[in-house]
Amino acid sequence: MRQPSRNDIQRLGEALHRTGRIDRRQLLAGLGALAALPPMMSSKAWAQAKEIVLVNWGGDAIEFMDTSFAIPYEEENPGIDVVVDGGGPSQGKIRAMVESGAVTWDICDSGGGSSIQLGTGGFIREIDYDVVDRKKFFPGMDFKWGATNYIYSFVLAYDTSEYDTDSAPKSWKDFFNTKDFPGLRSMRKDVIAVPEVALMGAGLAKEEVYPITPSKEKLAWETVKSILDDLIFWASGAESQQFMRSQEVVMGCFWNTRVKAIYDETDGMWDWTWNQGIVLPGAWVVPKNNPAGDAVWPFIASTQDPARQVKLFELFGNAPANPAAAPLVPPELKKFNATDPDNYALQLPVDNEWYGENIARVGKDYLDLISS
Amino acid sequence: MANATLAAQATGRPARAGLPSVYWLLLLPPIILIVFFYLVPLAQILTISFTEFDADAATAPLGNYSMLFVDEGIQRMLLRTAWVCVITTFLTVVLGYIVAYAMVNVGPRQRTLLMFGVLLTFWLSVLIRAFAWIILLRNRGIGYEAVDLFYQPLRDLGLVEGRLRLVRSETGVIIGMVHFMLPYAILPLFANMQGIDQRVLLAARGLGATASGTFWRVWVPLSFPGLIGALILVFVFSLGFFVTPALLGGGKVVMIAEYIWFSMEQTLRWGLATMLATTILVATLTLIVIMSRVVDLRTMYGAK
Numbered sequence: 077m078r079q080p081s082r083n084d085i086q087r088l089g090e091a092l093h094r095t096g097r098i099d100r101r102q103l104l105a106g107l108g109a110l111a112a113l114p115p116m117m118s119s120k121a122w123a124q125a126k127e128i129v130l131v132n133w134g135g136d137a138i139e140f141m142d143t144s145f146a147i148p149y150e151e152e153n154p155g156i157d158v159v160v161d162g163g164g165p166s167q168g169k170i171r172a173m174v175e176s177g178a179v180t181w182d183i184c185d186s187g188g189g190s191s192i193q194l195g196t197g198g199f200i201r202e203i204d205y206d207v208v209d210r211k212k213f214f215p216g217m218d219f220k221w222g223a224t225n226y227i228y229s230f231v232l233a234y235d236t237s238e239y240d241t242d243s244a245p246k247s248w249k250d251f252f253n254t255k256d257f258p259g260l261r262s263m264r265k266d267v268i269a270v271p272e273v274a275l276m277g278a279g280l281a282k283e284e285v286y287p288i289t290p291s292k293e294k295l296a297w298e299t300v301k302s303i304l305d306d307l308i309f310w311a312s313g314a315e316s317q318q319f320m321r322s323q324e325v326v327m328g329c330f331w332n333t334r335v336k337a338i339y340d341e342t343d344g345m346w347d348w349t350w351n352q353g354i355v356l357p358g359a360w361v362v363p364k365n366n367p368a369g370d371a372v373w374p375f376i377a378s379t380q381d382p383a384r385q386v387k388l389f390e391l392f393g394n395a396p397a398n399p400a401a402a403p404l405v406p407p408e409l410k411k412f413n414a415t416d417p418d419n420y421a422l423q424l425p426v427d428n429e430w431y432g433e434n435i436a437r438v439g440k441d442y443l444d445l446i447s448s
Numbered sequence: 449m450a451n452a453t454l455a456a457q458a459t460g461r462p463a464r465a466g467l468p469s470v471y472w473l474l475l476l477p478p479i480i481l482i483v484f485f486y487l488v489p490l491a492q493i494l495t496i497s498f499t500e501f502d503a504d505a506a507t508a509p510l511g512n513y514s515m516l517f518v519d520e521g522i523q524r525m526l527l528r529t530a531w532v533c534v535i536t537t538f539l540t541v542v543l544g545y546i547v548a549y550a551m552v553n554v555g556p557r558q559r560t561l562l563m564f565g566v567l568l569t570f571w572l573s574v575l576i577r578a579f580a581w582i583i584l585l586r587n588r589g590i591g592y593e594a595v596d597l598f599y600q601p602l603r604d605l606g607l608v609e610g611r612l613r614l615v616r617s618e619t620g621v622i623i624g625m626v627h628f629m630l631p632y633a634i635l636p637l638f639a640n641m642q643g644i645d646q647r648v649l650l651a652a653r654g655l656g657a658t659a660s661g662t663f664w665r666v667w668v669p670l671s672f673p674g675l676i677g678a679l680i681l682v683f684v685f686s687l688g689f690f691v692t693p694a695l696l697g698g699g700k701v702v703m704i705a706e707y708i709w710f711s712m713e714q715t716l717r718w719g720l721a722t723m724l725a726t727t728i729l730v731a732t733l734t735l736i737v738i739m740s741r742v743v744d745l746r747t748m749y750g751a752k
Contacts, residue, residue, distance in 0.1 A: 167716050171716060309698060309699025324586050447524070
């Protein structure tokens with residue numbers, strides 16, 4: 077993994093061979109010569125200067141982050157290779173990698189709350205804010221161990237064949253009202269954003285949700301429990317899309333990016349409201365002893381560029397993390413932008429600190445609750 | 449090597465000098481592989497379960513293991529796991545017994561067909577099978593509509609109310625797990641039943657036993673080792689299920705394997721995760737020891 081240049085040469089050689097530009101013997105000779113190189117080339121110093129491995133959750137995200145962030149950076153910095161890998165940097169994997177002492181990842185696509193949990197555990201590095209610019213984040217999104225890379229929301233989405241604009245559920249209160257809005261609905265199997273959604277479902281205004289006290293926590297669990305029979309839970313974004321696509325549920329608390337994908341794909345079979353959405357930051361985190369060392373900071377700073385963030389938004393639907401990017405979004409895409417000023421004002425930014433401190437506990441409580 | 453030669457002589461086989469040690473050499477790579485890639489990591493897991501304490505488990509007398517006795521959430525999850533596994537095992541072994549009995553008693557051509565049917569599902573990936581059930585049995589699915597036709601009269605009579613929930617529920621998990629486990633019940637039962645001497649049944653009939661008397665008092669006791677073997681095998685396999693409950697349970701049927709994954713990956717509670725992993729390992733080993741006491745494992749797989 078630290079030798080992409082070697083892999084590149086190898087791939088190039090194989091491609092040349094396939095297209096008949098070199099014959100088999102030349103290919104083998106070339107590969108043999110290549111094998112003699114590694115002691116010299118694969119040293120850590122070489123990797124530090126030349127290669128940054130960025131790990132995200134796979135699928136289209138690999139190509140999209142390559143286009144938006146990696147390629148422009150490589151063009152500005154000849155000789156640096158930014159490799160996008162879809163390995164899925166879960167907290168467990170990051171911890172296992174750091175503890176094993178064989179770190180091959182430089183930058184991981186994680187989240188604000190996760191960065192606090194991983195950072196407190198001592199598995200990731202503090203962000204170097206001498207290089208990364210704090211002013212290019214929304215307030216509170218400059219984490220000690222995480223640099224916000226994009227923003228997404230948990231939104232209330234509904235099947236438009238069940239509801240028209242007037243009859244559609246408009247707030248979490250409607251979501252938890254199974255009498256007037258009957259039918260199966262869906263929430264995520266992971267606790268993040270659930271207490272907020274449930275508290276608003278219980279009638280609290282979005283300004284009253286925080287701080288989450290023990291009694292509010294209890295109220296949130298009771299609210300979820302009250303409609304448990306009518307709830308099914310999605311574990312992955314792909315699964316949430318299946319639920320929408322197959323119309324197994326009539327409404328759900330889904331990531332806005334996934335609702336957009338279904339909206340585009342089905343010509344509006346699913347729609348959503350930004351009202352009472354929960355805004356979440358994705359965040360770059362850097363594992364301890366990452367192979368590229370400090371070379372990651374200038375790259376992370378480059379991903380704060382508004383134009384690059386808008387590019388990712390256009391491709392992927394993840395909203396820009398830099399407030400300066402909103403005006404650059406084409407007007408017809410404003411509707412999809414979680415950080416557009418109009419949409420942002422309707423929503424509640426998540427309290428990452430609370431999750432950083434409590435997620436292990438409330439995560440387990442929530443799992444116990446939904447499986448009871 | 450000397451011992452091996454002696455042993456060979458003692459058993460009366462021709463002693464071929466050197467061969468036994470060559471066999472050991474051939475076994476070396478798999479042994480090394482198992483030690484380094486299985487036993488060593490396993491030992492590490494055991495270690496973590498005793499050294500990394502979860503939340504306030506550090507002060508408890510049994511460390512993480514005390515959570516088994518005090519944490520209601522974990523107890524509920526364990527009970528649910530056991531419950532789903534018991535139901536699955538019961539249904540699987542009953543259905544498997546019927547199929548195995550049929551396979552022993554039909555003609556060779558039908559037996560081949562039945563065997564083909566059993567093995568065909570055996571070879572399909574667990575993921576594909578789970579998705580197939582979802583497509584069939586979800587709301588508006590073909591299978592769902594068909595079953596719902598029979599359900600509607602009951603609803604009209606007021607005997608039941610509400611929707612039928614065939615997947616994304618505990619029912620869905622059990623359907624998926626029974627389907628997956630059936631070959632694991634049928635194959636050992638079939639192997640065992642094939643070893644039953646049919647003449648014993650004829651003798652029973654000849655001595656005046658009725659057909660059902662022969663079945664219950666002669667056949668069933670003779671198939672007992674296969675039955676116990678299938679029960680324990682299916683139960684042990686069911687304990688570790690992950691994909692089927694995760695997909696067919698609608699997120700609400702969280703069994704121990706998924707709970708371990710969740711604690712490992714999502715909440716970083718490795719002390720809790722490794723404690724549960726160790727618990728399930730011990731439970732499994734205990735069951736296997738019981739099984740080996742009750743039945744000769746070799747008869748179960750037809751190796752004898």
